Amino acid sequence: MSEQTEATPRDLRRLNVSVVTAALSATGALLVITDAEVWWHALLLAIGLATALFTVNRSATDERLTVLVPGLVVTAVVWAVGILVAETLSASFGPAIVGTLFVQRLPRHRRAATVLLIGLGVVVLAAMPLTLGLSPFELLTHSVATACVAITGSVLTSLVQVMSGLVDELERSRRREADLAVSRERVRFAGDLHDIQGHTLHVVKLKVALARKLLGRDQGRQDRERADRELGEVYELVGDTISRTKELAHAQRRLNLSAELENAGNLFEAAGIRVSVERRNEVDPRVGEILGQVLRETTTNILRHAQAERVRITLTERGISIINDGARTGPVTELRGLAALRARVIDLGGELVVERSDEDFLTEATFPAPGASLSDDSDTVSDITARSWRDAR
Structure with missing residues (x-):
């Protein structure tokens, strides 16, 4: 079993908040130690620092202003x-x-909010001579x-926002790469379809035109034989083109399960x-x-x-199971590609299951061993995947 160990955007955001919180905590603690003259000064500064740190961590998961x-x-x-x-300046x-x-x-x-906050700060500082009796130089x-x-x-504190913006851009970039990879696959499919049908249809057009021309003559024996x-x-x-188009539609041309596994891994990594x-x-x-077709279609659906x-x-x-988190809430979206594959899997004697549990989504294709039914398997591929998924959590 191989694991991709790259940090997810959520991990990076948590790391960003943790690093900034640690820097703020160290700086704030130093200010409390150096600026507090009596115990209640230290308590007052500690309350302000603790409130600020709590707000930073809370706002990392809740973007509402009410927080x-x-x-x-x-x-x-x-x-x-x-x-x-x-008279604790670090307050x-x-x-x-x-x-x-x-x-x-x-x-x-x-x-406007920045100007308002700075204005309130100036008002508080301007009141210092009245409460503390400071000279102009001391006030300065x-x-x-x-x-x-x-x-x-x-x-x-601004580092939180800066790093969060960079993480968001990284996530958007990875999703663009994933979309681009899917688009490249579609272009490849379109190119294969053109190669199969374009030349054939052009030849068919010419031959039909020639047959019509031959049939339009007096229809001597040679003309009839040639037209026939x-x-x-x-x-x-036309029959050959239909067969080749079916092969392409079912992704049978040059399809290899190992290659599909590698391709799916690269697409997921890019995302x-x-x-x-x-x-x-x-x-x-x-x-x-x-099974390779099921994996390819499921990879596209996840992305x-x-x-x-x-x-x-x-x-x-004789089976494959793909389970992912991040499933959207609400009714399960109709996945027409998997619906078409389900019919093919059933025709071949297998079973294709698509189901959602909370935020997890399972796609499983299973074929019985020759001479056995699906119910004979005591330990199905979905059971194996479910156990591994729970253990990973």
Whole structure:
């Protein structure tokens, strides 16, 4: 069994928030230690820092502004008390963190919100001479120190948004690559279809035109024989084209299960999806071709219809099972490609199951061993996949 170990976008977002939180915690703790003169100063600064850190982590999973408003109110109160009563300049660290998140989450009027928050800060600083009796020089130094602390908190917090944007762009890029891979497969299919039918239809057109011309004459023996020969060739050409088109439609041309496994792995990797493959037995060559078709169609459906992060593929001697997470809620989408394959699997004596359980989606094709029925298998491929899927979680 091979595992793709690339971090998913969700993992990267969590890592981003964890790193920024650690930096904010270290910086905030240092400010508390150096700026607090008595125990209640330290308690006040610790409340502001804890509120800011809680808001950062909470907002990472909930993008509503209502999550930020309580944090902004608490840190603003801590700042006002810290500046005007305790004269702790580092009290601006908390509101700078939450205020930065608040401004970044606003879809509009970001500039107005920034000006409003800065204006409130200026008002609080302007009140310092009245409450603390500071000289102009002391007011200037206090203002500069407070601004430096606030800028530090704002810059560190902005890293969350910057990295989140990069992760979103990476995810979009991977999905574009997956869509491009699917598009390339469609172009290849269209090219094969053109190769099969384009030349044949052109020849058929010429031969039918010639037969009509021959039949339009006095129809001597030679003309009738030649017209009959041309129409016979047209009949054979059309029959051959129908057979070759069926082969192409059912993906029988050059289809190889191992190649399909490699192709599916590359597509999932390009989309940022972790995939694991488990082979319990060597696949029976008599069913390998149709199992490859099931795998190809399921891969396309996962890329187009799911928001998957993990896929597990299990192969047994006469079966394949593909299970993925990220299934969309609501009624199961009609997958016409799999519906057509189900009919072929049933014609060959097998069974194709498509079902959803919560956010997991299962596609399973199973063929009985020669002389056995499907119910004879005590340990089906879906049972194996389900156990492996639960163990992986």
